[in-house]
Every structure is written in structure tokens, then in C-alpha cells.
Amino acid sequence: MSEGSTASGPSVFGSQGNRLRLEDCPNCGCRLICIRSKQPETFNQMFFKCPNNVRGDPNTCEWIRSERQYETYLCVLDARKQQCGDLQVIGDARMQALCELKD
Numbered sequence: 001m002s003e004g005s006t007a008s009g010p011s012v013f014g015s016q017g018n019r020l021r022l023e024d025c026p027n028c029g030c031r032l033i034c035i036r037s038k039q040p041e042t043f044n045q046m047f048f049k050c051p052n053n054v055r056g057d058p059n060t061c062e063w064i065r066s067e068r069q070y071e072t073y074l075c076v077l078d079a080r081k082q083q084c085g086d087l088q089v090i091g092d093a094r095m096q097a098l099c100e101l102k103d
């Protein structure tokens with residue numbers, strides 16, 4: 001893949017108006033898709049998932065993240081690509097989330 005340019009790849013706007021770029025599934029390499037939940041308990045929340053993920057079918061790719069998890073995932077990706085200075089701005093809570101996500 002191309003190295004961390006800020007190119008205007010495919011992206012969506014999160015609930016806070018923040019821009020979230022669509023990465024590739026780490027399992028399949030397919031471009032992730034953004035969906036809105038129709039389940040009552042998470043109604044209208046955004047989720048990011050692999051297009052190969054079929055709900056209720058364990059044989060399909062299991063990769064799915066809530067909006068917040070996905071935001072963190074993007075930060076982790078950035079941090080891996082380069083020492084991302086933005087992480088300092090994001091604050092302690094987010095850093096903690098990063099640590100939890102790492103293993």
C-alpha cells in the first residue's frame with residue numbers, strides 16, 4: 001500500500017463530524033465498509049466491518065468495529081506506520097485504549 005499520505009482516499013464522517021478513512025480488512029485485504037446499525041440496542045450507530053462479514057455466519061470474516069473502536073484502530077495503524085505526533089493531542093484516555101487494543 002502507499003505510505004501514509006493524507007491523500008483523500010475513501011472516508012466517511014463519524015457521528016462527531018470527524019473524518020474516518022476506510023482501511024482494508026487486516027484479514028482479507030478487502031476495503032472495509034461502513035454501516036448503520038438497525039438493531040434496537042445500537043440503533044443508528046455506525047459500525048465498520050469487512051464486506052466478507054456475514055452476521056451470524058462464523059465461517060465469514062469476523063472483523064467488525066464500532067465507530068469508537070474503529071477510531072482507535074486507525075490511530076494504532078498510524079502509530080505503527082510512523083510515530084504519530086497526534087497521539088499526544090488525543091489524550092490519556094485514548095492512549096489507554098490503545099494499550100488495551102495492542103495485545
Ligand SMILES: [Zn+2]
Binds near residue numbers: 028
Ligand atoms: Zn475480512
